[in-house]
Amino acid sequence: MADPFRFLPPGGVTGAEIRAGDWAGTPLGPPDAWPPALRSALSLMLSCPTAMFLAWGPDLLCFYNDAYRPILGYRLATALGRPFREVWASIWDEIAPLVAATLAGESQTLTDVMLDLSRNGQSEQAWWSFTYSPVLDEAGAISGLFCVTAETTGRVLGEARLRESEDHFRHTVELNPQVPWTCDPQGNITSYSNRWLELTGQAPGEPEGSGWTKALHPEDLPWTVTVFTHCLASGKPVDVDYRIRVAATGTYRWMRARAQPRRDADGAIVRWYGVVEDIHDRKLAEEGLREMNATLERRVAEALAQRKLWADVFETTDALVGALDTEYRFLAVNAAYADEFEDIYGLRPSVGANLLDLLSGYPEQRAAARAVWSRALAGEEFTVAEAFGDPGRRRPYYELKFTTLRDARGRRIGAFQYAQDITERLRHQEQLARAEEALRHAQQMEAVGQLTGGVAHDFNNLLTIIRSSVEFLRRPNLAEERRTRYLEAVSDTVDRAARLTSQLLAFARRQPLAPEVFDVGARLSGVADMLNAVTGARIRIVRELPNTRCHVRADPSQFETALVNLAVNARDAMDGEGTLTLRLSCGTELPPIRGHAGAPGPFAAVSVADEGPGVAPDLLGRIFEPFFTTKAVGKGTGLGLSQVIGFAKQSGGDVEVASADGRGAIFTLYLPEVDSPPPAEVAEAAGDAEAIEERALCVLVVEDNLEVGRFCTQLLEELGHATVWAHNAEAALSEMEKAPSRFDAVFSDVVMPGMGGVELARRLRAGHPELPVVLTTGYSDALARDDTHGFELVRKPYSAEQVARALRDVLARRRSGSKERAGTLDRAR
Known part of the structure; x- marks a missing residue:
């Protein structure tokens, strides 16, 4: 009977399994019916020693050769003749695209593909190279695929280990404080660590060739090149010291370069390997040691003359000179020294005597001597002033200078003391200090007298107007026209009195400010438009404003008042005719002014320049004093510039004056710049204020002064509001606890016995954050020191309109804030 497998090569395990298989029940049928293309492919594959497999037919039945068998692992028992997809089900997702492309007629080659083969039933990563080729039948149609494969796991892992080793070596080199380097036989640098670039500041690639020499000290370059060239020619190891410029500090440091050649089998140099190490500290230590040796030699030569030197020098100086060893012996x-010591203590010191023993009868002086001498004997050099002697006798003061005493070898063996009697000098200094203090006190009293007299004069004038007007108003049958005139006089005089107290508080930097963040340029333009009415038609106002905006945080009302005061002074200096220049500079520094240090800023500088005669040099130091004025009687109070400098200082700035005789004066107001504020919803707040004005409120009034309290409640009731009056902060809190919802706002004094108004406002804000609080005060030291309390403030004396406006403003802001929060909640929903 003919062999149906005669097309198979003889031998081989896989060939035997194919012969022993029952193929009649498979899609291939008996071997006699297998197509010639399949027979040829099987014969070729089984004869090849390279691992390969064949997938044939629609089901891609699997055949392989003996070299492929180890790859199958646990799959080997069931792989022969089974569909390729079942055999390699664990990696089918990875190889399916290769199979599809091959069956479409495209040969596929992949190298170093990582696959999880699970050859032994466990996850196993391995790397493979594949070549997939289509197999054609007799009609030229693709009937299967042929794959030649080789495992590359060993090579891939080996290369990975090599890369890791190289990376480890590179990091080791870069972390080395030394600088490894290589060069070719001609001396051209070929490699170096980044440490060289960090030290020298050279760019990558710059040190290559001979570029490294650019980092050397010019004095060391010739010698270094000579040594390097000689070693390259002779093959001897390189060992040379030179200095390089360290980029981080700009200083030079000593380095040592060493190198050894590597030779080939014939002895020819193929490369030099070297390192550069930092030896700067060692060089300095060696230099210091050489200097020390020279010093010791010199001191040995001088030691023989030292005792004579002591005797000659000690006795020719006016100072009291003594020297102790480390045991406090002379x-x-x-x-x-001996005479003074004997005069004070009754004992005469001599060489070898112990200082502490000599002072045993004076415990206080003994302790003081031990304290200062212990510092000196420890090596400290210093100067002190001390009083010595019996408290019951004369106690002179001495200036004691201590210096270290060393022997010929530089070892510390004691200390010198040089004492100078400064009793008379200190007595003169004390007398001078008392005289200066008396002068300062007299000047202060003069200033207080001047200030008191000025305040009394101005207030008496104002009170005279008020008193006279009130007396006229009491007359019966007073004409309505005259009644109106007297009432306006009283109102105007009250405003002038309020301005006077405000200016005094501004000078003392005690005025309660209401700071806001505003654009200086815009505010300055607004003031300039208003100044025409103040300065008159013959004053031409020029504005010089930058294109950029700058903002400050200050009281806008006080800012405008300061500018008006400066403009009025400028107008008067020019006799009402000339050019007044308003200039703004942003982002400037604050220069040193009147002995005060400057500041880097940024500051907004607002200058007011006039064309008047200027300020006399002898008056520059007094122009900011309160009530000081050069104007005629009745032309000025002398408080305008006091307000300007007080406002500037309290706002974190200052005022500078530049004046030249006959060429005008420039007053520059400096205020710290801040970031611009967020845009405010002005229109909405204004609408709310109009709506609030139309309805009655219930206001809790907190005022400890009975007359002011009655006046305030009456004022609010005249405005159509209901009031509850609490005489102190504690009573106000009790009213709030009774029925907090009945109050629409709180109007509270600041200065009260017990809890103050600011603390009350903060407690109300914590417990009732939606309740508006308006504060009022004539003066409060707390508000003068802290302008960040965040509450609306109405200054006394106040008018009905001022109180009404303050209530409208705070209620409008509350309503605006409530709408904004409601909108936020709606958006969140």
Whole structure:
């Protein structure tokens, strides 16, 4: 009977399994019916020693050769003749695209593909190279695929280990404090660590060739190149010291370069390997050691003359000179020291005597001597002033200078003391200090007298107007026209009195400010438009404003008042005719002014320049004093510039004056710049204020002064509001606890016995954050020191309109804030 497998090569395990298989029940049928293309492919594959497999037919039945068998692992028992997809089900997702492309007629080659083969039933990562080729039948149609494969796991892992080793070596080199380097036989640098670039500041690639020499000290370059060239020619190891410029500090440091050649089998140099190490500290230590040796040699030569030197020097100086060893024994003492010591303590010191023993009868002086000498004997050099002697006798003061005493070898063996009697000098200094203090007190009293007299004069004038007007108003049958005139006089005089107190508080930097963040340029333009009415038609106002905006945080009302005061002074200086220049500079520094240090800023500088005669040099130091004025009687109070400098200082700035005789004066107001504020919803707030004005409120009034309290409640009731009056902050809190919802706002004094108004406002804000609080005060030291309390403020004396406006403003802001929060909640929903 003919062999149906005669097309198979003889031998081989896989060939035997194919012969032993029952193929009649498979899609291939008996071997006699197998197509010639399949027979040829099987014969070729089984004869090849390279691992390969064949997938044939629609089901891609699997055949392989003996070299492929280890790859199958646990799959080997069931792989022969089974569909390729079942055999390699664990990696089918990875190889399916390759199979599809091959069956479409495209040969596929992949190298170093990582696959999880699970050859032994466990997850196993391996790398493979594949070549997939289509197999054609007799009609030229693709009937299967043929794959030649080789495992590359060993090579891939080996290369990975090599890369890791190289990376480890590179990091080791870069972390080395030394600088490894290589060069070719001609001396051209070929590699170096980044440490060289960090030290020298050279760019990558710059040190290559001979570029490294650019980092050397010019004095060391010739010698270094000579040594390097000689070693390259002779093959001897390189060992040379030179200095390089360190980029981080700009200083030079000593380095040592060493190198050894590597030779080939014939002895020819193929490369030099070297390192550069930092030896700067060692160089300095060696230099210091050489200097020390020279010093010791010199001191040995001088040691023989030292005792004579002591004797000669000690006795020719006016100072009291003594020297102690580390045990407080006298090594030397001159006659002046011994005489003074004997005069004070009744004992005469001599060489070898112990200072502490001599002072045993004076415990206080003994402790003081031990304290200062212990510092000196420990090596400290210093100067002190001390009083010595019996408290019951004369106690002179001495200036004591201590210096270290060393032997010929530089070892510390004691200390010198040089004492100068400064009793008379201190007595003169004390007398001078008392005289200066008396002068300062007299000047202060003069200033207080001037200030008190000025305040009394101005207030008496104002009170005279008020008193006279009130007396006229009491007359019966007073004409309505005259009644109106007297009432306006009283109102105007009250405003002038309020301005006077405000200016005094501004000068003392005690005025309660209401700071806001505003654009200086815009505010300055607004003031300039208003100044025409103040300065008159013959004053031409020029504005010089930058294109950029700058903002400050200050009281806008006080800012405008300061500008008006400066403009009025400028107008008067020019006799009402000339050019007044308003200039703004942003982002400037604050220069040193009147002995005060400057500041880097940024500051907004607002300058007011006039064309008047200027300020006399002898008056520059007094122009900011309160009530000081050069104007005629009745032309000025002398408080305008006091308000300007007080406002500037309290706002974190200052005022500078530049003046030249006959060429005008420039007053520059400096205020710290801040970031611009967020845009405010002005229109909505204004609408709310109009709506609030139309309805009655219930206001809790907190005022400890009975007359002011009655006036305030009456004022609010005249405005159509209901009031509840609490005489102090504690009573106000009790009213709030009774029925907090009945109050629409709180109007509270700041200065009260017990809890103050600011603390009350903060407690109300914590417990009732939606309740508006308006504060009022004539003066409060707390508000003068802290302008960040965040509450609306109405200054006394106030008018009905001022109180009404303040209530409208706070209620409008509350309503605006409530709408904004409601909108936020709606958006969140």
